[in-house]
Amino acid sequence: MTLLLDRVTFRYRRWSRPVLSRLSYEVPGQGLTILLGPNGAGKSTTMALLAGTVAPTAGKVLLSGSSLASTRREYRRHVAWLPQKVPSSRQLTAREYVAYVAWLKGENRSDAWERAGTALEQVGLGEQQGDKTARLSGGQLRRVGIACALAHEARVILLDEPTAGLDPHQRTVFRDVLRQVTAKTPVLMSTHDISDLADEAETVTLMDGGRVLHHGGTRSFLDHARPDAAPARRAESAYSVLMGLDGSSGA
Numbered sequence: 431m432t433l434l435l436d437r438v439t440f441r442y443r444r445w446s447r448p449v450l451s452r453l454s455y456e457v458p459g460q461g462l463t464i465l466l467g468p469n470g471a472g473k474s475t476t477m478a479l480l481a482g483t484v485a486p487t488a489g490k491v492l493l494s495g496s497s498l499a500s501t502r503r504e505y506r507r508h509v510a511w512l513p514q515k516v517p518s519s520r521q522l523t524a525r526e527y528v529a530y531v532a533w534l535k536g537e538n539r540s541d542a543w544e545r546a547g548t549a550l551e552q553v554g555l556g557e558q559q560g561d562k563t564a565r566l567s568g569g570q571l572r573r574v575g576i577a578c579a580l581a582h583e584a585r586v587i588l589l590d591e592p593t594a595g596l597d598p599h600q601r602t603v604f605r606d607v608l609r610q611v612t613a614k615t616p617v618l619m620s621t622h623d624i625s626d627l628a629d630e631a632e633t634v635t636l637m638d639g640g641r642v643l644h645h646g647g648t649r650s651f652l653d654h655a656r657p658d659a660a661p662a663r664r665a666e667s668a669y670s671v672l673m674g675l676d677g678s679s680g681a
């Protein structure tokens with residue numbers, strides 16, 4: 431299955447400058463891809479377009495060659511998406527919430543309920559499944575959001591800054607979950623935490639100003655690091671070099 435933006439232009443308001451201009455980008459079909467870039471680079475906008483929650487001003491979003499507009503149902507079922515801000519609900523418990531999202535994504539009621547329980551266990555919230563989501567901490571709510579992305583048969587998973595607000599232990603839990611998930615399903619994940627690279631990403635995409643500055647294997651990304659960078663700092667160094675922030679001209 432392929433998911434891609436084909437020469438997509440997007441502006442938030444009619445007369446405002448486009449955030450993305452004729453951007454073409456294909457989500458890699460396997461493993462973990464990390465989407466890096468400074469604030470305002472266009473990462474969340476790119477993900478929202480890929481998730482089908484906003485529509486392009488021009489150009490197309492294509493799922494296996496079909497335009498999003500003509501395959502909405504398939505799309506909902508096959509593309510999982512964790513937005514940056516996970517909305518909470520006063521009424522629903524964590525399990526009801528995740529089950530509801532899975533049901534919206536096309537699972538039948540009993541499968542949705544079962545899958546919700548399993549996904550909450552996976553993200554370490556087994557004991558909180560009966561708690562109302564409005565009562566959960568910010569980090570717990572993010573994990574509910576991650577559980578939503580895991581609770582249906584997605585063919586591709588889009589995670590917008592999933593590690594923001596997680597404590598160090600939960601980051602470790604999350605990485606373990608991510609490792610299991612990416613073994614089966616491709617994941618595109620935006621992050622500011624360059625340590626999220628942690629040897630696990632197969633591909634790195636770097637965006638700035640609505641453009642893709644770099645896209646390729648993690649090794650080729652790290653090759654941009656300054657030769658004198660300490661091993662633990664290679665990712666940061668490569669980022670600075672490619673962004674032209676270290677006094678060199680970038681790539």
Ligand SMILES: Nc1ncnc2c1ncn2[C@@H]1O[C@H](COP(=O)(O)OP(=O)(O)OP(=O)(O)O)[C@@H](O)[C@H]1O
Pocket residue numbers: 442443449467468469470471472473474475476
């Ligand atoms: N709802 C909105 N209305 C108007 N402009 C917006 C809206 N959301 C984002 N923008 C603008 O679009 C541009 C790209 O924003 P986007 O959120 O996609 O970047 P980002 O790379 O995800 O940034 P961050 O790392 O801060 O989340 C920015 O200039 C931002 O101000």
